Amino acid sequence: MLPAYTVEVGTEPLVRPARNSVGGWPFLDQAQDWPECFCGERMALFFQFDIPWDLEPFGGDHLLVFHCRAHNDASDPQLADGRLVPKYWDAPQPPYPAPFWRVLIQSRAALPHPEAEPSLCALPLDLRPFVDTPDGEDIGAQTFKVGGTPSWAQYPEYYRCACGADLVYVCQVPEGMDFAVHPGRPEQPYSVRADTYLLFLGNEVYLLACPARCDPAAIWPVNQHRRVSSTQAACSSATWL
Numbered sequence: 338m339l340p341a342y343t344v345e346v347g348t349e350p351l352v353r354p355a356r357n358s359v360g361g362w363p364f365l366d367q368a369q370d371w372p373e374c375f376c377g378e379r380m381a382l383f384f385q386f387d388i389p390w391d392l393e394p395f396g397g398d399h400l401l402v403f404h405c406r407a408h409n410d411a412s413d414p415q416l417a418d419g420r421l422v423p424k425y426w427d428a429p430q431p432p433y434p435a436p437f438w439r440v441l442i443q444s445r446a447a448l449p450h451p452e453a454e455p456s457l458c459a460l461p462l463d464l465r466p467f468v469d470t471p472d473g474e475d476i477g478a479q480t481f482k483v484g485g486t487p488s489w490a491q492y493p494e495y496y497r498c499a500c501g502a503d504l505v506y507v508c509q510v511p512e513g514m515d516f517a518v519h520p521g522r523p524e525q526p527y528s529v530r531a532d533t534y535l536l537f538l539g540n541e542v543y544l545l546a547c548p549a550r551c552d553p554a555a556i557w558p559v560n561q562h563r564r565v566s567s568t569q570a571a572c573s574s575a576t577w578l
Contacts, residue, residue, distance in 0.1 A: 340391045341469035341477070341485025344384075344508075347461035354449035356399065357386040357464065359516060360457030362449035364399055365441075366553065371450060372439035374405035380439055381406050382454040383516055383536055386462050388442070388507070392484045394548045395507060399446035400483075401439075402544075404536050406456060408437035409526050411537050411560045420497040421504075426554035438537075440556040442507075442546055457534065458517040479541070483508045490541045490561035498555055504545035507556070512541040512563055 346359055354362035363371065363382045372380045380403035390396040413430060415422045422428045430436045453459060469477045469485030477486030487493070487506050496504045515533035518525075525534045536542055540560035547555035 339469065339485055340389070341467055342389055342392075342464040342483050343467050343478075344386065344481040344483060345463045345465060346481075347463060349461065351459035351461055354453075355459075355461055357462040359384045359460040359462060360454040361385070361459035362451075362453050363401055363403075364443075364446040364449050365401070366443045366445045367448075369441065369443065369446075369553070371452075372403045372441075374408060374437050375433060375435040376405065376407055376437075378405060378407050380404060380437075381456050381534065383457065383534070384462060386464060386483070388483060389464060389466075392507075394505070394550075395442055395546065398442050398444050400508065400544075401441045401443070401446075402536070403439040403441075404534075405437040406523060406525050406534060408433065409528065409535060409538055410437065411540055412436075412438070412558050414496060414557065414559075416496075420499050420501070421557060423499045424552075425499060425557065426552065438558060439554060440544060440558060441553045442550075442556060443553050456518050456522045458519060460517075477509075479511055481509070481511055481514060485509075487543050488541075489543075490563045494543070494545075494559045494561075496545060496557050496559075498547040498549065498551060500547060500549055500551040500555070502547050502549040502551070504557055505548050506543060507546045508544040510536055510542040513539050515539070
C-alpha cells in the first residue's frame, strides 16, 4: 500500500513564515523569482509544503502551487508525438499565450521570501499519515492529500514528459476546495464567493510530476470534475477534460 498523508488546513492565522502553509511566505530556491502570469500580475501562492521523506521520488523536496487571480480556468494538455510539448510549463494554453499557473518542486528552497502572499489568508498546513485504501476500481480517498492513490473523478490520466519520463502522481486537491482571501482584495473571476479563490475553477486537481526532475516546473495539473456546477457552467471559456 502506498504511503499517504492528509493535508489539513489550520485555523490560526500565521504571523511568521512556515514551510507548510496556505498563502504565507513562499520558500523558493535562491534563483527562483516569484512567478508572474502572462498578464503581468504576480501569481497568488495557494499552498506549499515539504513532501514527506517516504514519498519517493520527491521526498524531502518543497512543493509550491501558484495560480493567477485574474485568470481562473481549467488546464488543457498540449501534446506532440504522444508527449507533453517541450517546456509545457511555459507553453501556450489556448486561448492564452501561456499558462496562468506555476507548480514547482524544489530541493533547495531553504529561505522564505521577504514578502508574504498579499491576497490569500496565511494558514498553517499539517500533514498527517493515513491509510488510503483504494476501492475495487483502484480509487483512493477524495481529500486534500499527498501520496496515496488518486481518486480520479472521471478516468485515470497519465502523461509523458517532453524529456521522455512518465509523470508520477504527487498530490491531490479535492473538487470545490476554496481558499480564504483578505477583505478588500480583488475578486477572482468565476469564484464561488467574493472572499475566496479557487484553483482551476474548483476542479479536482491531480499534480503529476517528472521523476527525472528535468525542470522544477515539470509538473502537469490534471483537472477533472464530478459535476458541472452553476459557477463552472458560467465559464464558457473553460476547457473540460
